[in-house]
Amino acid sequence: xxxxxxxxxxxxxxxxxxxxxxxxxxxxxxxxxxxxxxxxxxxxxxxxxxxxxxxxxxxxxxxxxxxxxxxxxxxxxxxxxxxxxxxxxxxxxxxxxxxxxxxxxxxxxxxxxxxxxxxxxxxxxxxxxxxxxxxxxxxxxxxxxxxxxxxxxxxxxxxxxxxxxxxxxxxxxxxxxxxxxxxxxxxxxxxxxxxxxxxxxxxxxxxxxxxxxxxxxxxxxxxxxxxxxxxxxxxxxxxxxxxxxxxxxx
Amino acid sequence: xxxxxxxxxxxxxxxxxxxxxxxxxxxxxxxxxxxxxxxxxxxxxxxxxxxxxxxxxxxxxxxxxxxxxxxxxxxxxxxxxxxxxxxxxxxxxxxxxxxxxxxxxxxxxxxxxxxxxxxxxxxxxxxxxxxxxxxxxxxxxxxxxxxxxxxxxxxxxxxxxxxxxxxxxxxxxxxxxxxxxxxxxxxxxxxxxxxxxxxxxxxxxxxxxxxxxxxxxxxxxxxxxxxxxxxxxxxxxxxxxxxxxxxxxxxxxxxxxxxxxxxxxxxxxxxxxxxxxxxxxxxxxxxxxxxxxxxxxxxxxxxxxxxxxxxxxxxxxxxxxxxxxxxxxxxxxxxxxxxxxxxxxxxxxxxxxxxxxxxxxxxxxxxxxxxxxxxxxxxxxxxxxxxxxxxxxxxxxxxxxxxxxxxxxxxxxxxxxxxxxxxxxxxxxxxxxxxxxxxxxxxxxxxxxxxxxxxxxxxxxxxxxxxxxxxxxxxxxxxxxxxxxxxxxxxxxxxxxxxxxxxxxxxxxxxxxxxxxxxxxxxxxxxxxxxxxxxxxxxxxxxxxxxxxxxxxxxxxxxxxxxxxxxxxxxxxxxxxxxxxxxxxxxxxxxxxxxxxxxxxxxxxxxxxxxxxxxxxxxxxxxxxxxxxxxxxxxxx
Numbered sequence: 001x002x003x004x005x006x007x008x009x010x011x012x013x014x015x016x017x018x019x020x021x022x023x024x025x026x027x028x029x030x031x032x033x034x035x036x037x038x039x040x041x042x043x044x045x046x047x048x049x050x051x052x053x054x055x056x057x058x059x060x061x062x063x064x065x066x067x068x069x070x071x072x073x074x075x076x077x078x079x080x081x082x083x084x085x086x087x088x089x090x091x092x093x094x095x096x097x098x099x100x101x102x103x104x105x106x107x108x109x110x111x112x113x114x115x116x117x118x119x120x121x122x123x124x125x126x127x128x129x130x131x132x133x134x135x136x137x138x139x140x141x142x143x144x145x146x147x148x149x150x151x152x153x154x155x156x157x158x159x160x161x162x163x164x165x166x167x168x169x170x171x172x173x174x175x176x177x178x179x180x181x182x183x184x185x186x187x188x189x190x191x192x193x194x195x196x197x198x199x200x201x202x203x204x205x206x207x208x209x210x211x212x213x214x215x216x217x218x219x220x221x222x223x224x225x226x227x228x229x230x231x232x233x234x235x236x237x238x239x240x241x242x243x244x245x246x247x248x249x250x
Numbered sequence: 251x252x253x254x255x256x257x258x259x260x261x262x263x264x265x266x267x268x269x270x271x272x273x274x275x276x277x278x279x280x281x282x283x284x285x286x287x288x289x290x291x292x293x294x295x296x297x298x299x300x301x302x303x304x305x306x307x308x309x310x311x312x313x314x315x316x317x318x319x320x321x322x323x324x325x326x327x328x329x330x331x332x333x334x335x336x337x338x339x340x341x342x343x344x345x346x347x348x349x350x351x352x353x354x355x356x357x358x359x360x361x362x363x364x365x366x367x368x369x370x371x372x373x374x375x376x377x378x379x380x381x382x383x384x385x386x387x388x389x390x391x392x393x394x395x396x397x398x399x400x401x402x403x404x405x406x407x408x409x410x411x412x413x414x415x416x417x418x419x420x421x422x423x424x425x426x427x428x429x430x431x432x433x434x435x436x437x438x439x440x441x442x443x444x445x446x447x448x449x450x451x452x453x454x455x456x457x458x459x460x461x462x463x464x465x466x467x468x469x470x471x472x473x474x475x476x477x478x479x480x481x482x483x484x485x486x487x488x489x490x491x492x493x494x495x496x497x498x499x500x501x502x503x504x505x506x507x508x509x510x511x512x513x514x515x516x517x518x519x520x521x522x523x524x525x526x527x528x529x530x531x532x533x534x535x536x537x538x539x540x541x542x543x544x545x546x547x548x549x550x551x552x553x554x555x556x557x558x559x560x561x562x563x564x565x566x567x568x569x570x571x572x573x574x575x576x577x578x579x580x581x582x583x584x585x586x587x588x589x590x591x592x593x594x595x596x597x598x599x600x601x602x603x604x605x606x607x608x609x610x611x612x613x614x615x616x617x618x619x620x621x622x623x624x625x626x627x628x629x630x631x632x633x634x635x636x637x638x639x640x641x642x643x644x645x646x647x648x649x650x651x652x653x654x655x656x657x658x659x660x661x662x663x664x665x666x667x668x669x670x671x672x673x674x675x676x677x678x679x680x681x682x683x684x685x686x687x688x689x690x691x692x693x694x695x696x697x698x699x700x701x702x703x704x705x706x707x708x709x710x711x712x713x714x715x716x717x718x719x720x721x722x723x724x725x726x727x728x729x730x731x732x733x734x735x736x737x738x739x740x741x742x743x744x745x746x747x748x749x750x751x752x753x754x755x756x757x758x759x760x761x762x763x764x765x766x767x768x769x770x771x772x773x774x775x776x777x778x779x780x781x782x783x784x785x786x787x788x789x790x791x792x793x794x795x796x797x798x799x800x801x802x803x804x805x806x807x808x809x810x811x812x813x814x815x816x817x818x819x820x821x822x823x824x825x826x827x828x829x830x831x832x833x834x835x836x837x838x839x840x841x842x843x844x845x846x847x848x849x850x851x852x853x854x855x856x857x858x859x860x861x862x863x864x865x866x867x868x869x870x871x872x873x874x875x876x877x878x879x880x881x882x883x884x885x886x887x
Binding site: 120137 | 297300301304315316317318319320321322324325334336372374375376377378379380381383384385386387388389390391392408409411414415418421422423425426428429435437460489490491492523524526527528529531532629630633634636699700703743745747748749750791792793794798799801802
C-alpha cells in the first residue's frame with residue numbers, strides 16, 4: 001500500500017461573513033483512504049495540537065446522502081466523474097502533489113464555517129412545489145396506475161439527484177437549474193405529477209430566482225460534475241415546462 | 251413498574267382495526283393547538299411529521315443535518331417488502347407476518363408484527379401516489395423481486411436506491427407541510443435532553459449546531475425517530491453522524507431501553523482496509539441471489555481466486571445449508587463467514603474476507619443482465635477497492651448494519667414515559683432478535699405514516715396537559731445539565747482525540763459483543779468500557795468553545811454516550827444466555843454449531859431502567875405471548 005506525502009491548501013473561515021484564506025498543511029495518506037478519511041487524519045493531528053480542526057459536512061460516506069461537497073483542485077467532488085468527494089480515494093493522487101480544498105462558492109450558499117455551507121435554499125425550492133400533493137391515506141391502489149417502464153426509468157434517472165449542490169458550485173453563474181430541473185422533470189414525466197405540473201414549475205423556478213441563484217447559460221459544467229450524472233436535457237425540459245406554463249397563464 | 255404492552259384484545263387480524271375504532275379522536279379544531287416535537291427526519295420521522303402536519307397538528311421537527319433529506323434511511327439499497335401478492339406466488343399478510351416473526355427468531359410481539367404486515371400494502375400505494383419511481387415491468391405494473399431468502403417475491407425497489415426514493419417521497423411530503431405552515435423545520439439541531447414535566451414528556455433541549463446556542467422546545471408530545479445505535483461499534487454501515495444520543499438521553503430520563511443486544515450484522519460489506527477506515531459500505535443483500543460465496547479449502551491459501559481450481563474451493567453455505575444455500579439469513583451467513591476466517595481460510599491481505607463470486611452467474615445470464623441488476627453496486631465496489639467485480643470475485647465481510655433493540659414502546663409506540671413516542675429503528679418493537687431484508691423501510695414508514703397519526707391522537711385526547719412554558723424549572727434544569735456536560739467536555743483538555751476513544755470502544759464491542767459472544771468476553775467488555783469511560787473524562791481533547799459550530803464537541807457528546815450505552819449493550823448480552831437471531835451466545839448452540847434459543851427462560855422483552863452511570867440497570871420483563879404462532883427452532887438446512 002503506497003503512502004503519499006501531500007501538501008494541502010484548505011480554505012479556513014471562522015464564521016459567516018468573516019474573512020477567509022487558504023492555509024497550508026502537510027500530511028501523509030495511504031492510497032486506500034477516501035479523501036474524507038485523509039481529512040479526518042489531518043483533523044486528528046490538529047486536535048492533538050489543540051488547534052481548531054477543519055469543519056466539513058459528511059454523513060453516509062457512500063455517495064447517497066448529499067452531505068459532503070468540496071471543491072478539490074477547482075472541481076466540485078474532485079477528479080473522479082460520477083461520484084461524490086466521500087467516494088474519491090487517495091489513489092487518484094500522486095506523491096508530493098499539492099491539493100487545494102475549497103467550499104462550494106455561491107451567493108445562495110453562504111459559508112457557515114471553513115468548508116461548510118448553508119444549502120437550505122434547496123429545501124425552499126422543493127417546498128415551493130417539488131412534490132405531489134397527496135395526503136397520507138388518500139392514495140389509490142398502486143397498480144391502478146400503470147406507468148411504462150421506460151417512463152419510470154427516465155423519471156428515476158433524474159429522481160436520483162442527491163441535492164449536494166455540486167451543480168451550483170461548478171457553474172460560473174451559480175445556477176441551480178440542474179437541481180431544480182431534476183425535480184421538475186421527475187414529476188412532469190409521471191402521471192402523478194400532471195395535475196400540478198404547470199403550477200409546480202413556475203413556483204419552483206420563481207423560488208430558485210429569489211434565492212439568488214444565477215441564470216443557466218447552457219455550458220454543461222453542472223452535468224460534468226453531477227455525482228449522479230444527471231443530464232442537462234432536464235434543464236431543457238424545465239424550460240419547455242416553464243414556457244408552456246407561462247403561455248397557459250399559470 | 252409493570253410494562254403494559256396495551257395490545258388490543260380480539261383476533262390477531264382484527265386488533266388494529268378494532269383499536270383504530272376505539273381510539274379517542276382529537277377534535278379537528280383542537281389539533282392545531284397541540285404542538286408535537288418530532289426529532290429525526292428519516293423515513294419514520296419525516297413520514298410522521300408530514301402526516302401529523304396534514305392532520306392539522308402544529309409540528310416542530312428537528313434534524314442534525316443541514317436538510318431533512320439527508321437522514322441515513324437514504325442509504326438503504328435493496329427494497330421494501332409489502333404483502334401485495336402481485337406475483338401470485340402465495341404471499342399474504344399472514345405470510346409476511348409469519349416470515350417476520352420467524353426471521354426475528356420469535357422475539358417480537360405478534361400484534362405489532364401483524365399490524366406491520368397489514369400496513370405494508372398501504373405504504374406502497376402511498377409512495378406510488380407521491381411519485382416514487384419504483385421499478386416496473388414492461389406492462390407498466392410494479393415489479394417485485396425476492397429478497398433476503400424470502401420464498402416469495404414481495405420486495406418493491408427503485409434500482410439500488412430504494413431508501414433514497416422513499417425518503418425523498420417523505421421529505422417532499424414534509425416540505426409541502428413546511429410550505430403550508432403546519433410544520434416548522436429546525437435543521438442542524440441536536441437533541442441533547444428530554445424534558446419531563448409532571449411525569450410527562452413535554453419537550454427537548456437541543457443545541458443549534460451552527461451557532462452553538464442551547465434551545466428549549468416545548469410540546470404536548472415528543473416523537474423520537476432518531477435511528478439505531480450501530481455506530482457504537484465505530485465501524486458500521488451507518489452514516490458517521492448516526493448516533494444513540496437522543497435515545498440514550500431519553501433513557502437517562504426514565505425511558506426503558508429494550509433488547510440492546512439484538513444487533514444485526516450484515517454479511518455482505520466491503521472489508522476493512524486499514525486503521526484510517528471511517529465506515530463500512532454495504533453491498534446489497536440482493537447480490538447473494540446470483541453470487542456464490544466461497545473460500546479456499548486450504549488454510550492461508552494466498553493464490554488469486556482464478557488460480558484456485560474448482561475442487562479446492564469451499565462453497566461453504568451451499569455445502570452446509572443445501573436448501574437455502576447462499577440465501578441463508580443474515581446472521582447465519584455472517585457467523586459462517588467469521589468461522590471460515592477464524593479457521594485461517596479468509597482471503598485478502600487481512601485474511602478477513604470471503605469471496606462473493608459472479609463468474610457462474612455471468613456465464614449463465616450474460617454480463618448485460620448482471621450489469622442491469624447490479625451495475626451501480628459493482629461501480630460502487632470498484633470505486634472503493636479498485637477491483638473490477640466483473641472480472642475478479644468481490645471480497646466481502648460482515649459489518650454492523652442495523653439494531654433491532656431500542657427504546658421500549660407499547661402497541662401505541664409510546665414509551666413508558668407518557669407522551670414520549672418512539673418510531674422506526676429507534677424503537678425495539680417489530681423485528682425481534684433479527685430483521686429480515688427489506689423490512690426496515692417498511693417499519694419506518696408504517697410507524698410514521700400509518701400508526702403514530704392515530705395513536706398520538708389517543709394520547710392527546712385522553713391526557714390532561716397543563717400549559718408549560720420553556721421558563722419552567724424542568725426546562726431550566728435540563729438546559730443546565732446540557733450546558734454542564736458541554737463545559738466538562740471542553741474542560742478536560744487532554745491528549746487523546748474523540749475518534750481514538752470511539753475507535754477503542756468500537757473495537758471492544760466488535761470483539762466481545764459482536765458476531766459471537768460468551769460469558770467471559772462480555773464480562774471483560776464491561777470492565778474495558780468502564781476503564782475507557784474513565785480515561786475519556788480524564789484525557790479527551792476537545793478544542794474550541796461551545797458558542798459556535800464545533801463538530802468535535804458534537805462528536806464528543808455522542809462518544810460520551812457510546813461509552814455509557816456500550817456497557818448496557820454488553821450487560822444485556824451477558825444476561826441473555828440463550829442464542830437467538832443476531833445474538834449468538836457460544837454457550838447456547840446445537841451440536842452442529844447453530845444457535846439454540848431458550849424459550850423456557852428467555853421468551854421475553856428485556857427492558858432496562860437506567861440506574862445511574864456505572865450503576866447496575868434494573869431489568870423489567872415483558873413476556874411474549876404466543877397465541878397464533880408456535881415458536882420453533884429455525885432450520886435452514
